[in-house]
Structure formats: structure tokens, C-alpha cells
Amino acid sequence: MKTLINRSILVALALLSTPAFGGDINWSPERPGNSADDPIERPKDLTGRSIKCPRVRAVHSTNVDDSGATEYLFKTDPWLGYQRGRELFVREFSKSDGVFGEPGQMAGRVLEDQVSKIMTRDHVASCALCHNVPFRDGGAGATMFKNSGQGRNTPHVFGGGVLEMIGWQMRLKLMEKADVNRNGYIDIGEADTVRAVVTNLPAGEEGSTAIDLGSFGDADKDGKPDLNSVCFVWYVDANGKRIPWARSLKDEGVKGYNLEVQVFGWGHGRAGLAGRIPITSTLRAFTGQAFDNHQGLQACDPTLNEEPDSNGFALVSQLGAQQFYNGRTRDRGQTKDARGFSMDDPDRDGVVEELSEGDMDLIEFYQLNHPRPATAINTPLKQKGQALFKSLNCAHCHVQDWKIEANNSGDADYTKQYPGDRRFFDVSVTHNPTTNRLEGRLERLTKNGSPARNAFTARQVYSDFIHHDLGPEFYQMQFDGTLIKSWRTAPLWGVGSTAPYGHDGASLSLDEVIRRHGGEAESESKAYKQLSESDRVALLEFLRGLALYSTDDLPCDVDGDGKITEHFMVAGKDTGIERLNPEWLFKVPGQIEGEVTNPHGVKVQSNALTNVSDAYGCNLKYLKDDDRDGFPDALSIPAKPVARTVLKPVSTRKKTGRQSASHS
Ligand code: HEC
Ligand code: HEC
Numbered sequence: 001m002k003t004l005i006n007r008s009i010l011v012a013l014a015l016l017s018t019p020a021f022g023g024d025i026n027w028s029p030e031r032p033g034n035s036a037d038d039p040i041e042r043p044k045d046l047t048g049r050s051i052k053c054p055r056v057r058a059v060h061s062t063n064v065d066d067s068g069a070t071e072y073l074f075k076t077d078p079w080l081g082y083q084r085g086r087e088l089f090v091r092e093f094s095k096s097d098g099v100f101g102e103p104g105q106m107a108g109r110v111l112e113d114q115v116s117k118i119m120t121r122d123h124v125a126s127c128a129l130c131h132n133v134p135f136r137d138g139g140a141g142a143t144m145f146k147n148s149g150q151g152r153n154t155p156h157v158f159g160g161g162v163l164e165m166i167g168w169q170m171r172l173k174l175m176e177k178a179d180v181n182r183n184g185y186i187d188i189g190e191a192d193t194v195r196a197v198v199t200n201l202p203a204g205e206e207g208s209t210a211i212d213l214g215s216f217g218d219a220d221k222d223g224k225p226d227l228n229s230v231c232f233v234w235y236v237d238a239n240g241k242r243i244p245w246a247r248s249l250k251d252e253g254v255k256g257y258n259l260e261v262q263v264f265g266w267g268h269g270r271a272g273l274a275g276r277i278p279i280t281s282t283l284r285a286f287t288g289q290a291f292d293n294h295q296g297l298q299a300c301d302p303t304l305n306e307e308p309d310s311n312g313f314a315l316v317s318q319l320g321a322q323q324f325y326n327g328r329t330r331d332r333g334q335t336k337d338a339r340g341f342s343m344d345d346p347d348r349d350g351v352v353e354e355l356s357e358g359d360m361d362l363i364e365f366y367q368l369n370h371p372r373p374a375t376a377i378n379t380p381l382k383q384k385g386q387a388l389f390k391s392l393n394c395a396h397c398h399v400q401d402w403k404i405e406a407n408n409s410g411d412a413d414y415t416k417q418y419p420g421d422r423r424f425f426d427v428s429v430t431h432n433p434t435t436n437r438l439e440g441r442l443e444r445l446t447k448n449g450s451p452a453r454n455a456f457t458a459r460q461v462y463s464d465f466i467h468h469d470l471g472p473e474f475y476q477m478q479f480d481g482t483l484i485k486s487w488r489t490a491p492l493w494g495v496g497s498t499a500p501y502g503h504d505g506a507s508l509s510l511d512e513v514i515r516r517h518g519g520e521a522e523s524e525s526k527a528y529k530q531l532s533e534s535d536r537v538a539l540l541e542f543l544r545g546l547a548l549y550s551t552d553d554l555p556c557d558v559d560g561d562g563k564i565t566e567h568f569m570v571a572g573k574d575t576g577i578e579r580l581n582p583e584w585l586f587k588v589p590g591q592i593e594g595e596v597t598n599p600h601g602v603k604v605q606s607n608a609l610t611n612v613s614d615a616y617g618c619n620l621k622y623l624k625d626d627d628r629d630g631f632p633d634a635l636s637i638p639a640k641p642v643a644r645t646v647l648k649p650v651s652t653r654k655k656t657g658r659q660s661a662s663h664s
Contacts, residue, residue, distance in 0.1 A: 029092045030054055034608035035596040048583075048592065048607030049136065049552070051087050053616045055097050056625040056632055057341075058084065058358030060303075062318060068620030068632070070318060070361040075449050078365075078424050079585035080617055085366030086582070088359055090128040090136045093295060097630065098351030099125050101296040108146075108293055113480035119146045122296035130154040130294070133497065134550040138370050140498035143505035148478045152266065153505030156494050157283075158548055161368035161423050162458045163491070164283050164321060165404045166465060167263035169418060170213075173198045174231075174259065176415035178216045184311070184414070185240045186225075187256040188249055192217030196227055200402045200464070201457070209399050211464045223248030228466045229268060229486060231259045232281065232326070234312045242312045242325065258312050260324050263465045266503035267487040284317055284364040285327025291355055298331040299355035300342035305332050318361050319368055320422045320451075339635050369423045371580075373494035374438050375460045376431035376545040385542025388535055392527045397489045397520075398462040407453035420453025421445060427556065427580065429549060438549050439564060440556035440580055460546060462492035471518025476504060496544035510540050556580040576605070583615060590615040 031050035033042030061069035064076065073081030093099035100122040107121035123144075124130060131154055132141035138157035146152035178191035196213035213228040220226060225233060235246035238255040246254050262268065262281040280286045288304055291297040303315045304327045314323035331353070333342035341353040377386055389395060407420030429440045445452055467486040476484045487503055495501075500508045507513035517525035531539065555564045555577050568578035571591035575584065583590035593606035609615055617623050622632050629636070 028054060028094055028096070032612045034593045034610055035598075035606055036593075036610075044608055046593075046596070046598070046604065046606040046608050048590075048609065051091050052609065052612045053084070053087065053618060054625065054628060055091070055093070055630055056623060057353065057356040057630060058362050059622040059632060059635065060318070060357035060361055061622070066622055068617055068622035068624070070358050072620075072622075073362070073617075074318070074365065074424075077587040077617065078446075079582045080587065080615075081362060081365050082369055083582040083586070084616075085362035085364070086136075088127075088355075088363040089131070089138060089366055090126060092125040092129075093297060094125070096351070098297055098347075098349055098354035099295050101347030101349035103296065111147075111478050111480040112482050116479040118479075119144070119293060121293055124294055126295070127290060131157060134548055137548070137551050138367065139548060140494070143500065147484070148476050148504075150476055150504045150506070152503060153500060155266070155490075156373075156498055156548055157367055158370055158494050159372035159458065159461070159491075160283055160370050162372060162402070162404070162456075162461070163263050163465075164368065165419070165422065166402050166458075166461075167261045167281055168322060169405060170198050170261040170263075170465065171259065172415050172418065174213065174261070176413075179415065182413065182415070183240065185236050185256045185258045186216060188254070190216075190256070192219075196231075200399045202403065207401055209396065209464070211399065211466060213466055218249055223250045225249070225257060225259075227259070230261055230263065230466045230488060232262050232268075233257045233259045234325075236311065241310045242307075261465070263488070265488065266490070267467055267484055280324075280327045282317075282321050282323055282327060283367045284321060284360055285323060287363050287367070288327060288329045288355075288360065292330060296347055296349070297354040298344075298346050299329045299357075299360050300331040300333045300344065300353045301329055301355070301357045301360045302333070303357060303360065304329055317364060319364055320419050321364065321368070339631070341631065341635075369425060371427040371429070371440070371551060372458065373460075373497075374429035374431070374440075374545075374547045374549050375493075376438060376496075376547055377460075377542055378431050378433060379541075379545075381538050382542045382545045384535075385538035385540070388531070388539045389542060392531075392539075393524050394528075395462070397464055397468060398492050399464040399489075400460060400462055402458045402461050404456045404458065406455035420451070421456040422451050422453065423456075424451050426456070427551075427554075429554065429556075431545070435555075438547070438554060440549075440554045442556055442558045442560070442580065444560075460493055462495075462546070463489045465489065465491075468521070469519040470516075470521055473516045473518055474502065492543065493546050494548045496546050497548035510543050511536070551580050554580050558585065571611070575607075583609070586615050588614045588617075 030052055031043040031045035032052040033039060033044030035046060037044055059069040062071050064071045066072055103122040105121045106117035108118040110117055128136060130142040131138050133139040140156040141154040143151040143153045174196055177194055178186045180190050194216050196216055197210050199208050199210055201208040213231060215226045218225055235243050235254045235257050237243055237253050243253055260281045262279055264281060264286050265279045268279055280289055285304055288299045288301060291299055303317050304323050307314050307325045312325050314325055314327060316322050330346040331342050331344045333344060335343040337343050343352050345352050404421050405418040408416055408418045411417050424446050426443045426445055427440045429438055432439045465488060467488055469486045474487060501513035507516055514528050556579050557564050558578060558580055564578045566577055567574045570584045571589045573592050573594050575592055590609045591611045593608050593610055595603055596606045598604050613619055621634050624633050626633055
């Protein structure tokens, strides 16, 4: 009771100190203004690149009529949904948003000495400060202290949705082989001698590679299935229910196991499956953990937090991604206020429900759809390099292409219920030799406003997504002295832009990281070292062509007319070269100011918008936040503000609540 009272006082203070009108610009990083605005009232950015909208928690709703809530955004204004998701990724959160709270404290999972944690908390205010190259784009970047004093390098999230879809499909294909009786899990003895092999492309197709994830049985009798450590396993009883404390097939009551394929992250510590603590295998869960550990922002997200059948599976996200129990967040919404917002405030910084379920939908949407890296490999030198890459056998780990199967969700056999490609657009980016630049082509993947969920073959991915031992040069000693020996085959798409290399960022050049390969890649590395100088140059040139790019700046055919115009007209204004700026594609397209005179009397092109509120939907019911408290006005309590401080314990949310915008 005592903590409840303390907490309610904190909450009251937080709400009372929230500015009533206009917001306090000292607290907020956004710059909605244009040259006509008073910069004290409306900070400006004439490049148009800063975040323009004040922070307001997004509302999760499956009803398309709830204007401004998530289904509305996904179906009727997807580019706005994408851009708002992107804002969550690039925004520098401020104190009033609840950033930090426990800075410098130890965080994350505990290593095997049972004490040392893998990282420190709350060190940056934005995802974009690590995922930084290119800036504002889910790029690669900083190396940080994590797991080990040797460091962990930040990978890019270009094409993140494709990776997530590959991971889920790998799981289905493994279950197809192993769950012979189709009871939803792998019974002890059911598939003991079956090899866990999947292919990237249909068997027989050129480039189809058999990827061996080990065996479903426990031949070495250590109590764990002999699967590659990219598989995370949990143990179940006869009804398929997860036994939370079980760590082995030999534990009491264990009748089998279930699994997920964790394609994200460089690698997971303990090889094998000795009850290792999972990392998270979905974009959404990864994001929930990142927000909490790096920024001190806790999401209250029923999609991640509920495990309705106690079988290891959380809910399927609104965007169709199955979540797992290990993606749970710290804010479980145990106590809710009258609006339905969580009052838990796990980091006790006085800001409640720092991220809503709707926010998580939006940032998942951004990463799901984030364009793939470019392939600029059309010069003779690069093509020679690509051929060498194949002939050196690098491609047996760095597997080139992956097919996402078409939607087959109606199949009676659950292992064949492929969700299809869940994205709403794809961009292919290649090098145009005539203009000598990277150029994109936007392809919409929707049918009647929803993702068409067709098949999609992602080219030039270059990973088998399993863990390999590359020898001692790659072993990483964790804080507690234990060694991580195997790593996920790094997908090489984008690699031309992501130095430094390796999980630890210890190799400053491509040449160094390839020379460092040993262990399972000993012979390939040796062959690389024996190449002639000119062949090595060709191979490295090829890798450099697998590049990232700034999505805002990329010249891109967005209107599908087969060309890129120098004067792309949007809302009556010449925006310059046709490019992939989501603002151009909003339902109400952003209107730029155009030519203005700056304080030096110089004429400049202003890309600030003159219609921020309309373009960004700031007046839509579930985005409108005139009192600037960070919660949509539509969900505020009409009574006196003090009523908000009443803590009312509410039982866990109703299932049917997912059908409407009501927050609980
Ligand atoms: C302090 C630096 C830092 C910040 C801030 C950060 N990340 Fe990361 N991110 C990393 C590192 C390092 C990894 C690799 C982790 C590992 O394998 O141990 C990573 C990996 C990822 C991955 C997996 C990519 C892949 O292909 O393996 C995703 C997705 C991701 N981050 C999303 C986010 C999101 C979303 C945010 C903001 C909420 C965020 N990150 C903030 C450093 C950071
Ligand atoms: C046995 C499997 C295997 C083979 C064969 C292999 N690699 Fe790798 N490669 C990996 C793994 C695993 C990593 C990730 C290492 C880490 O996480 O530190 C990697 C990392 C890389 C990286 C660094 C990527 C990054 O983002 O940091 C490059 C570049 C690379 N490999 C190129 C090659 C080339 C070129 C060849 C052929 C000469 C090759 N690899 C052969 C498994 C392999």
C-alpha cells in the first residue's frame, strides 16, 4: 500500500508539471516550424529532417474507423504509420517522455557466474545514436560494452522484416520435419534420428543450399536436443504447456520441447541449449528490450506480455508476427488508471506507460518494412568478385538468396501455414551506370489496402542464419570468463557501409575480418589469403557494392512511371529530385515551403512543411493531444486532472478489448 501511495504522488507530480498548452520546448526535441514561425513558439528546421510531431502515445486498435489509431494508419495512411514508427526509432526521448530512470545500473541477463549482468542501462536517448550510419535510418554503428569488455558492434536493420520472416519460416520448416504427430511440439523420441535441415530456396532451384541445424534428438545424452544454438528451446509437458523451470529433457514432467529460431543478434553466448537465456527473436521483442535497456523506456505491451495458452507463445502482433514468451517487458500493466494506462512505472521515474502497445505496433511496422540494402554489383570488377566469392565457397555459410513462401494460412497443417510477405512495400536499389548513382524503385505490395502476402525472394542476403565456430580469433570472453565461441553468419547485405566488422567491431576493414576467419571457415579463409592481389581487390569491391543508403536522399521512382524526375511535384511544390521521402506519400502529402530568405539574406530551399498538423494527422481523434501530456486527448478523463491520479487496480485486459481503441 505504501508503494502505491508513493507512486500515486509521483504520478500526480508528473502530470501536474506537464505543461498545459503548447508544450515546453526545453523538454521537447521536435521542430515543427517553418521560416514563418517564431522559433520560440515553434522551433524550426528548414532541412525538414527533424522530428516534427510532439510525442503522443499511439493507440493500438484493430478498428480501421478509430482515426489515428494503428489499424487506421496501417490501412488508410501506411506511409504516415511508417514515418511515425520511424520517429520512435530516431527520436531523442526527453525527460518528460520517461527516458532514463536507472542510468548506469547493471541490466540484461545474468552470466553464468550468476551475478554479472551483460550490460549497463540507460545510456542513450535514441535508437538512432547507435544505429547511426546512415543517420535516421536504422543504420549500423557504435560498438558498446555488452557481454564483454571487448564490445559488441551495432548491426543495421535494413531489411529487418525479411530477416524476421525468414526466422519464422525456418521454425515452421523444422516443425514440419520433427512434429510428426502434429501436436504442436516435438515429443521425446518423435524425431530422434531426423536431421534438422532447411533450404533457403526450393530444392532443385539454382542456389538452393541445405542448411544443417543439427539433429532433433539427444544423441550425446546431455538432456538437450542436438540443435544449432540459433534455435532456442523450451520444455513442455504432455499438453504442450511450458514448464518454466525445466532446463532439460530429463527434468520431471518433460514430455517434449518447442523451439524458435532466433535470427537476430550476433550470437547468444553458451553454445548448445543448456537452458540458455534467450535473446529475442522478433523485431517487436528486440525493440522492447532495446528501449528498456538502452533508454530506460518500458513498454506496456500485452502483445508481448500475454501467454494465453501457457505454451511459450505470446500473441500474434497486429502485423502478423507471432511473439514468444521471452519477449516480455518489465511493465506488465498490473495496475491501471481509469484511462487504462499502466501505472506500474518499473523504473520509478514518475512517467507511466512510457511506451504503449500502439507505439510498439508502429515501430514494428517501421522495421518490418524498412527497405533492403542496395546491390551495386554491376561492374565487371564487382562481377568478377562475386564469382570469386562463390568459387571460394564463402556462400556455403553466406547463403545468397532466401524465398519467403506465399500466404498459405488456411492450410490444415499448421507447419504449412506460411504468413506470406507481410510488408506493404519493397524497394530495390541498384547502381545505374548512366547516372553513376544508386537508384531505387518502389514497389507496393498491397492489395485492397492490405499486404498482398505473396511470395518474395530476397536476393543477396548472404547468410544461413545459423551459428558457426570461426576459431579462437572470434572467441569472446564474457565478463565472467565464459567464452562465446560461435556466431551467427553475419548477413553480408549492407556490409560495404558497416565498418568496423565482426561482433566486436574489432576488424576495421573487410580484408581484416575475412583474414580473421578460421575454425569452420579455415579453408575458405586460406583460399582468400592465397588470392592474387587483383582477385582480392575484385572480391572486396564486390562486398563494397552491398551497401546502405540514406532512404530520404535516395533518388527513387516512387510513382511507378519508370523514371526518376528532377522536379518531383508534391502538393503543388517542386521538391527536387524524386526520392523516397515518406512525407511525399502521406494521405495528405507534406507541402514544403520552397524558396525562402534566411537570416543572412541568402535564398535557400526550405524543406520545412507548411502543413505539419494535417500531413501528420495531428488532429485525428487518437493522435490529437492539445494538452501536451503525451496521451491522446480522446483517452483523457474529462473530469478534473486530479482524477487521473486515482490508482485503480484493473484485472488483466479483456481479449475483446483488442477490437476497439479502448486502451485496456
Ligand atoms: C547503445 C547502442 C544501441 C542502441 C541505443 C540500440 N541498439 Fe539495437 N543493437 C545494438 C547492438 C550492439 C546490437 C547487436 C546486439 C548483439 O548481438 O549482442 C543491436 C541489434 C539490434 C537489432 C537486431 C539486428 C540484427 O540483424 O541482428 C535490432 C532489430 C535492433 N538492434 C533494434 C533497436 C531498436 C529498435 C532500438 C531502439 C529502441 C535499438 N536497437 C537501440 C546497439 C544498440
Ligand atoms: C563457416 C561459415 C563461414 C564461411 C565459410 C565464411 N564466413 Fe564470413 N562470417 C561467418 C560468421 C559466423 C561471421 C560473423 C562473425 C562475428 O560475428 O564476429 C562472418 C562474418 C563475415 C564478415 C563480416 C560481416 C560483418 O558485418 O561484420 C565478412 C565481410 C565475411 N564474413 C566475409 C566472408 C568471406 C569473403 C568468406 C569467404 C572467403 C567468408 N566470409 C566465409 C561465417 C562464415
